[in-house]
Amino acid sequence: xxxxxxxxxxxxxxxxxxxxxxxxxxxxxxxxxxxxxxxxxxxxxxxxxxxxxxxxxxxxxxxxxxxxxxxxxxxxxxxxxxxxxxxxxxxxxxxxxxxxxxxxxxxxxxxxxxxxxxxxxxxxxxxxxxxxxxxxxxxxxxxxxxxxxxxxxxxxxxxxxxxxxxxxxxxxxxxxxxxxxxxxxxxxxxxxxxxxxxxxxxxxxxxxxxxxxxxxxxxxxxxxxxxxxxxxxxxxxxxxxxxxxxxxxxxxxxxxxxxxxxxxxxxxxxxxxxxxxxxxxxxxxxxxxxxxxxxxxxxxxxxxxxxxxxxxxxxxxxxxxxxxxxxxxxxxxxxxxxxxxxxxxxxxxxxxxxxxxxxxxxxxxxxxxxxxxxxxxxxxxxxxxxxxxxxxxxxxxxxxxxxxxxxxxxxxxxxxxxxxxxxxxxxxxxxx
Numbered sequence: 001x002x003x004x005x006x007x008x009x010x011x012x013x014x015x016x017x018x019x020x021x022x023x024x025x026x027x028x029x030x031x032x033x034x035x036x037x038x039x040x041x042x043x044x045x046x047x048x049x050x051x052x053x054x055x056x057x058x059x060x061x062x063x064x065x066x067x068x069x070x071x072x073x074x075x076x077x078x079x080x081x082x083x084x085x086x087x088x089x090x091x092x093x094x095x096x097x098x099x100x101x102x103x104x105x106x107x108x109x110x111x112x113x114x115x116x117x118x119x120x121x122x123x124x125x126x127x128x129x130x131x132x133x134x135x136x137x138x139x140x141x142x143x144x145x146x147x148x149x150x151x152x153x154x155x156x157x158x159x160x161x162x163x164x165x166x167x168x169x170x171x172x173x174x175x176x177x178x179x180x181x182x183x184x185x186x187x188x189x190x191x192x193x194x195x196x197x198x199x200x201x202x203x204x205x206x207x208x209x210x211x212x213x214x215x216x217x218x219x220x221x222x223x224x225x226x227x228x229x230x231x232x233x234x235x236x237x238x239x240x241x242x243x244x245x246x247x248x249x250x251x252x253x254x255x256x257x258x259x260x261x262x263x264x265x266x267x268x269x270x271x272x273x274x275x276x277x278x279x280x281x282x283x284x285x286x287x288x289x290x291x292x293x294x295x296x297x298x299x300x301x302x303x304x305x306x307x308x309x310x311x312x313x314x315x316x317x318x319x320x321x322x323x324x325x326x327x328x329x330x331x332x333x334x335x336x337x338x339x340x341x342x343x344x345x346x347x348x349x350x351x352x353x354x355x356x357x358x359x360x361x362x363x364x365x366x367x368x369x370x371x372x373x374x375x376x377x378x379x380x381x382x383x384x385x386x387x388x389x390x391x392x393x394x395x396x397x398x399x400x401x402x403x404x405x406x407x408x409x410x411x412x413x414x415x416x417x418x419x420x421x422x423x424x425x426x427x428x429x430x431x432x
Contacts, residue, residue, distance in 0.1 A: 048072075048079055053088050062101040065092055069108050073115045083116055086128050093132040102134035109133055113142060120147050127155040136162040136171075143183065153188030160194040164201070172198040180222075189224040196230055200237035208234050209246070216257070228254070232264045239272050247272060261292070267299050274307025282307060283320065298324075302344045309351040317348055318360055342373045350379040358386045362395060369402045374411070377418045384422055 052072055059065050069092050072079045082088070089112060096105035109129045113121045121129070126146050133139040139162040143155060156179055163171045176195050180186045187195075192215060199208035212234050213219075215226040231254050238247040251269070254261065266289050270282035283304055289296055301324040308317035321344075345368050352361035361383050368375050380403060387396035400419060407415040 049082060049085050049088060052079070053091060056088070056092050056095060060099070062096050062099040062104055065095055066104040066108060070111060073111050083112055083125060090132055093134065097134045105134050106138040110142060113146065121150045123150055123152040123155060126150040127152065127158045130155055130158040130162065133162060136166045136168065148184050151183065151185045153185060153190050156183065156185045156187060157190035157194050160191055164194060164198050169198045169202045186222065189227060189230070192224055193229050193233060196233045200233055205234070205237045205241055205243070208237055228259045228262055228265060231259060232262070232268060235265070235268045239268055239275070261294070263294055263297055263300065266294060267303060270300060271303045274303050274310070277311055279304060279307030279311060279313070298341060302341050305344050306347050309347050314351045314355045314357055317351065318357070321348060342368070342371055345371070345373065346375050349375045353379045353382040353386070356386060358383060358390060362387070365399060369406060372406060374403065374406050377415055381418050381422065388423065
């Protein structure tokens with residue numbers, strides 16, 4: 001779904017946007033050659049909040065994590081504005097959820113809301129907290145217990161998203177319909193976009209289209225006007241369903257309404273072309289994105305690489321992959337290339353082995369090892385056998401040795417069986 005292209009949703013991740021903003025600011029600074037210090041500089045004091053984050057990250061006892069955060073919340077003088085630190089509470093909640101203590105995560109978030117200045121959380125704080133609750137029931141209780149002044153369309157959309165993540169689509173619909181009467185919040189665009197996502201995820205594409213039409217035509221007074229996120233969500237639904245007519249008609253509507261396509265819009269189109277076996281048309285959109293000042297993200301390149309691999313054009317897939325690796329954001333945006341998803345490496349590696357492009361396959365294989373990702377065993381077997389056949393036994397042994405270190409658990413037995421079938425002297429040893 002479009003919004004899930006978001007997780008990774010509907011635009012560039014906020015961390016990327018923040019990094020770009022900082023780079024723009026720093027790029028405006030003059031170049032100055034600073035003389036060496038004449039005296040020993042004082043060590044800067046570390047941030048108490050950063051220290052707390054590091055302590056949480058290194059802690060494996062859930063009760064200890066809870067105690068650390070609770071103590072910090074009760075010490076506002078030591079941790080000023082702690083309630084504004086979303087990364088810290090996101091880290092604590094996710095750690096506790098992984099340690100199977102969602103009750104402690106909920107307790108921390110309820111304490112966070114109670115510790116807000118004046119005891120009244122701001123609309124932004126309530127929305128952030130609700131988005132972190134591991135259970136939609138806890139999120140609903142926090143929303144219901146909050147003062148009316150803190151409730152907004154943003155926090156309502158966070159509550160609806162929590163219900164959607166739990167697969168409770170019917171409750172998403174019911175909560176939005178009754179929100180103004182029972183919760184005191186008139187659903188706005190953000191909440192309606194969550195409903196669109198819920199309908200699309202539930203394969204109710206016709207209902208999603210009807211809702212989008214109501215928003216666009218303003219036939220229903222309480223429906224807000226749609227934005228590009230609204231259209232992207234339904235567009236992704238048509239793509240998933242394979243409805244070419246609906247997909248093309250909605251693209252035309254986006255153009256007629258003069259909505260500015262964003263990276264998600266282009267990704268939907270690229271994925272559509274790849275699905276139809278016309279990945280080259282998707283690649284042409286990269287130039288369009290460049291001219292429109294829309295920066296591609298990893299999903300853009302993943303769709304192209306996997307599309308070309310599916311079509312058997314590994315040369316073009318490798319060209320796009322290399323283009324991704326060296327792609328630089330335009331001036332002031334970023335000095336880093338776009339990262340690919342690990343699955344893209346695996347798909348590309350398998351295709352290169354099948355086409356006997358062994359040099360490129362070896363490079364991709366080493367990249368997988370660097371990410372601690374094990375490619376498919378059969379593809380690795382094909383690479384090793386191809387390297388041996390080409391007189392590159394040293395490289396082949398190195399691949400086997402690194403796989404021996406990487407493969408763990410139940411997969412170890414299956415891998416050792418593959419190694420046993422290799423005609424490579426000494427390769428079966430688990431010690432590189």
